[in-house]
Amino acid sequence: MATTIPHHDLKRPAPEALKSALDALAARFGNKLITSQAVREQHGHTTTWLPTQPPDGVVLAQETADIQDVVRICAARGVPVIPFGTGTSLEGQVNAPAGGICIDMRDMNKVLEVHAEDLDCVIQPGITRKTLNEYLRDQGLFFPIDPGADASLGGMASTRASGTNAVRYGTIRENVLALKVVRGDGEIIKTGTRAKKSAAGYDLTHLFIGAEGTLGIICEMTIRLRGIPDTIAAASCSFETVRGACQATILAIQTGIPVARIELLNAAQVRACNAYSKLTLPETPLLLLEFHGSEAEVAEQSKNFAEIAAECGGGAFTWTTKPEDRTKLWQARHDAYWSVKAIRPGAGVVATDVCVPISRLADCVGETEEDLARFNLTSPIVGHVGDGNFHCSLMCDVDDADEMARGEEFMHRLVERAQAMDGTCTGEHGIGQGKQKYLKSELGEEALDAMRAVKAALDPQNIFNPGKIIPAG
Amino acid sequence: MATTIPHHDLKRPAPEALKSALDALAARFGNKLITSQAVREQHGHTTTWLPTQPPDGVVLAQETADIQDVVRICAARGVPVIPFGTGTSLEGQVNAPAGGICIDMRDMNKVLEVHAEDLDCVIQPGITRKTLNEYLRDQGLFFPIDPGADASLGGMASTRASGTNAVRYGTIRENVLALKVVRGDGEIIKTGTRAKKSAAGYDLTHLFIGAEGTLGIICEMTIRLRGIPDTIAAASCSFETVRGACQATILAIQTGIPVARIELLNAAQVRACNAYSKLTLPETPLLLLEFHGSEAEVAEQSKNFAEIAAECGGGAFTWTTKPEDRTKLWQARHDAYWSVKAIRPGAGVVATDVCVPISRLADCVGETEEDLARFNLTSPIVGHVGDGNFHCSLMCDVDDADEMARGEEFMHRLVERAQAMDGTCTGEHGIGQGKQKYLKSELGEEALDAMRAVKAALDPQNIFNPGKIIPAG
Structure with missing residues (x-):
């Protein structure tokens, strides 16, 4: 988080280069290229205190070839390219500090293949989490990563998103099998296959996950799915202290209870939820839980957790498998913002x-x-x-x-x-612009050197989302 | 797998450079530098048909500073450096096609920290899987990745190992939180923290996992642990066909039964196990399973799987939680080789x-x-x-x-x-030397370009395990 944009020695493209790019894009994309001030500002919009830095144009990509052509047109003229999903990133990831062209993925929202037996599917990066799960529901499948916002899958991959389900299902990092990524010359890098695991070469999949669009543009994803559990139970338990709630969580995980979600709300957040969602929860630290499994498994998990919670000073433990009660409880969590x-x-x-x-x-x-x-x-x-x-x-x-x-x-x-x-x-949330100043204290200059070397190796022109992640040297 | 070493335009170091390196190493390491023919051949030994390519010397590293000094001495003279764990890799990963110095990690086998509440520990890379798990047992913890061989953890990370437990616990990829890696100038890259997840910058951890020592030398690892389950049950079920066994597996996974291991032995393998381990299993395709959890969970999982197996044409389903019976069953699997x-x-x-x-x-x-x-x-x-x-x-x-x-x-x-x-x-198993010829057909020339660019960026001298993974351009 920052109120000021980190300093990079970024130059905007020369006016004639930018004009040439916009002309070429207009010729290629017609009304799918948008240059109005309002639309450009929407696409540089951040949900933080960082100032908006709009791109010079927005292309509504319809298919992979569109992404390839935007990259080719821009790369030939040294114009930056910034991918855009739903704009729900939190650290200025979609800002355009050196201008350039934003590729809006909203129309690239198709499910290309579903392989129910393999629990995987192939998607375009613009599809959002909710749309995907609605599509999959009839087949008894779901994609477990839930960062809260109805983000696009490409954006989730780019920021290494996770969310409430990660404790059981992992983050997006553990749930992407392969990517296709448009590189600087417009050609496509394929990073993996549909095999659930592979030891074949460098892990390019994980290199692009979390790269915030700075190494290339994701144009296709193969992701892991799960079977919708037979039974879902929701539970809540109040604690006198945050420490008690944390201790219960530690013990639950140590003993291997496969909680699907376990969320802590501090007293201030419970107060806010009570006020906003018309609840009457005790205004002390609260754990909200979800259990997934067969009816017997869920009952066993809940019973085991209730015993742990009691040991850790937890108050009344309430649980339910009724959808309407579950929804009410979790709606309060989802409405926390x-x-x-x-x-x-x-x-x-x-x-x-x-x-x-x-x-x-x-x-x-x-x-x-x-x-x-x-x-x-x-x-x-x-x-x-x-x-x-x-x-x-x-x-x-x-x-x-x-x-x-x-x-x-x-x-x-x-x-x-x-x-x-x-x-x-x-x-x-990722690094974006807001947290660049903290990378060195976390990982050291040697790690930054390695990141800079990788960036220079894969994007020597520095056209992919410049000014993000890696602080200036 | 190959009987011939893939062609790379690798030059052995000039004799005077090699002599200078060996002299400097001898001065620094005394009898921890070994140059006998027998020891060198052990360290170039492969468990495949690939010919042995011994290094020019072997250093028994005792601590991180030793690795740093080997790298500095070798890098200054353009001499290759090859890390060595237990030599159980299967695709020529420890061969030295251009000679160079092998760093044997066997003495770097300490557990540096155990954080039981966080389910993680910090280790040196030379520790083997069995030694680690013996060390952890008293604390009720274990590291779940089991590739069969009693491999070193550094080797497992470098080859992206997995094994029988991966279906439940993931591969080593999902179970390493952070690495420290010695780079070409002897300095150390820190790739992460003990946080269970992070969105801070490029995923260097996963870049080094599976890199087979070609990008730097792993000198420390932070890995995830699990609580030893209350109850472990073993089960077996014969099928008339491989298809039936696969169908049962697919259904089990789709319905979310958290099997800890599910191994298929084809009829020929069952025959071999019967002969070697004095068993009387029906000589048709066999599934061997293991379930982890509370007593009730394990019973439920077994019951659910038995129902699925019966639907898929499975024969008698036997299961046991008695350690001696479990051991007997799984010993046959472990002795398959x-x-x-x-x-x-x-x-x-x-x-x-x-x-x-x-x-x-x-x-x-x-x-x-x-x-x-x-x-x-x-x-x-x-x-x-x-x-x-x-x-x-x-x-x-x-x-x-x-x-x-x-x-x-x-x-x-x-x-x-x-x-x-x-x-x-x-x-x-990884790519090593044996499978380089298959990378292009799997991922395409663009992925190879990206790998070559990353290799050149992080190891511009090409001193780290040269001639591995990436085929010559």
Whole structure:
């Protein structure tokens, strides 16, 4: 998170190069090239405090050949290319600091193949998570990664997204089998096959996952699916302290209870949810859980977790398999962002995330809550507690310079705290522009050197989403 | 698999450069530098038909600083460096086609930290799987990846190993959180933290996993652990056909039964196991299974699988939680290699593997069995059927040119068949020298270009395990 764009020695393309590119794109794409101010600003729009940096044009790609042609036209003229899914990234990933052409993937939203027996499917990158799961439902299948937003799968891959289900199903990293990626000359790199595992050569799939479009443009994905579980149970349990909730989570994972979701809401977040979703939850730290399996498995999992929760000072443990009750409980979690917005309707809300070893989570959340009090700031906390990953939703009045300064300092200390606990500055939001300044303290200059070398090797022109991830040397 | 080393335009270091390196290493390492013919040949030894290519010297590294110094001494003189774990790789990964210095990791076998609450530990790369699990047992923890051989963890990471447990726990790819890697100037790249997930920058961890030591030398690993399950049950079920066994596996996975292991033995392999391990299993395709969980979970999983097996034409389903019975059953599987060796004691046995989408596994195994008959060859088949991954143990008399030629043709057709089914030429053995010729047909020239670019970016001198993975351009 930052209010200022990190400095890169990026030059905008020369005006004549840009004009030539736009002319060529207009000739090739007609009204699928959009250059209106409003549309360009939508595509540079960020959900953070970072200023918007619109691209010079937006192409609505319809098929892989369109992506290839945009890349070829732009590369020939040194014009940047930025892929765009739904624009729900949180660290300025779709900003265009040197201008260039945004490739909007919204129309590349087809499911190309479903292989039910293999539990995989081949998709275009613009399809969103909800659309995909609606498509798959009749076949009893689903894609488990749920970052909250109805993001595109290409965007999720590019930012290495995860979310509430990751504790059981892994992040998107564990759920992509292969990619096709358009490289700088417009040709396509195929990174894998439909085999569930492979030891054949460098892991290009995982190199492009999380690369935020800086190494090439994903044009096709082969992803893993799961069978929709027979039974889904939702449960909740209040705790007196965050530490008790974390301890219950640690024990549950150690004993191998395959919880599908286990979410921590701190007292401030429960308060916000009660107000927004008209609930009457005790306003203390809360765990929200989901169990997947056969009826017997789910019952066993719930029983085992209830025993652990009781040992850790948990209050009443309620669970249900009724869809309407499940929905009500989880809707409150999904509406957490809106519940925060409702606390101070005028304020800007910035979501940021860190991730620490789970043994340090209670300390990290506790010290973060102390910091909020010290800086007189408001930020409910929700956590994917099974992964040690948590989010702050910090409210600041963007016109209040003092509050903004305190907000920045709070965010900075949050990252430092997580890194000091052998954690990461971002568990699932990515680096984008906002967190570049934290990469060196996390991984060291040698890792940055390696990243720079890889970037230069695969994108020697620096046309793919320049100014992202890697800080200037 | 190949009998000939792939051609690379590799030059051995100039004699004076090599002598200078050996002198410097001798001064630095004393008797930890070994240059005897016998030891050098052990370290170039391959378990395949590939000829041995010994290094010029072997250094027994004791700590990270030793690796750094070997790399610095060698890099300054253009001398190759090859990491060595236990020498159990199967595609010539530890051969030294241009000579150079082998770094033997056997003494770097310490567990540096165990974080039981976080289910992770930090280790040196030379520790073997069995040593690690003995160390962890008292804490109720284990590392789930089991490639069969008692391989070193660094070797497993470098070849992207997996094995019988991968269907439930993933491959080593999903179970490494972070690496430290010595780069060409002897400095150390840190690829991650102990956070269970991260979206911070390019995924260097996964770039080094499976790189077979060609991009740098792994000197420390942070890996994920699991709690030892309360109850482990073993089961077996015979089928009339491979197709029936595969269908049962597909249904089990689709319905979400979390089998911990599910191994297919074809009739020839069952025959070999009966003979070697004094068993009386029906000599038809067999599934061997293992279930992990609480007592109730394991019982439920077994019952559900038994129902599926019966639907798919399975015979008697036997299961047990008694350790001695479990051991007896699985020992036969673990001794599969030796059971094959015993069929024709004089013959060379080469293990090779491919991996296909599970829906194609029955076809792939069936056509492979037909090929064996056509070429008059013997090769029992075992498969990690939950992953679509299977192994042939091909027996050939290395002095019988005709049989060897038929063996090579069989292996070649096996890979072509797997790739035509959208599978991979290797699920878990790696590319090394033996399978370089198959990378292009699998992923295309563009992927090879990307791999070459990454290699040149991170190892511009080409001193790290040269001549491996990427075929000459």
